[in-house]
Amino acid sequence: MSRRFKLKKKKNNCDKFYNCEKINKIINIMMKNGKKRKSEKIFYKCMSYIRKTYKKNPYEIFCQCIKNSIPMTILKKKKIGGTRFNIPVKLSISKGIFYALKNIILVTKKKQGKFYENLGKEIYDTYRGNSLSVKIRDDIHKLSEANRAFSHFIY
Secondary structure, eight states, X not given: OOXXXXXXXXXXXXXXXXXXXXXXXXXXXXXXXXXXXXXXXXXXXXXXXXXXHHOSOHHHHHHHHHHHHOOSEEXXXXXXXTEEEEEEEEOOHHHHHHHHHHHHHHHHHHSOXXXXXXXXXXXXXXXXXXXXXXXXXXXXXXXXXXXXXXXXXXX
């Protein structure tokens, strides 16, 4: 029997305006070289852009956007008998939120133009359900469905 104690999960700080951990998480993902204030300014500018352009509550749009882009499974590679298999593994909610936010940021970085406008457009498109981050999620689900036969290799 193991004597190790289980680590308690750290409580994430919430952001200033919306008091939400998810927004703090996307700000941390956007951050480069420890410049958190800069990424906060960009994100809040993006939220004001959503409010002005689409005339809807940006916080509700952001929350629905995350729900639309969370993957339920992900593929992990495992080497068995000299060959590598892609094994579908179910994700926890916090890990799924991380992958959803990461995909939104990656898709936004590929576009040209102002980052806050591209991020606002991507969040709104994901809210509507027709963006590249939703397509990435669907592709992951298709691949995990195709490799479902290897799911007994998890352990």
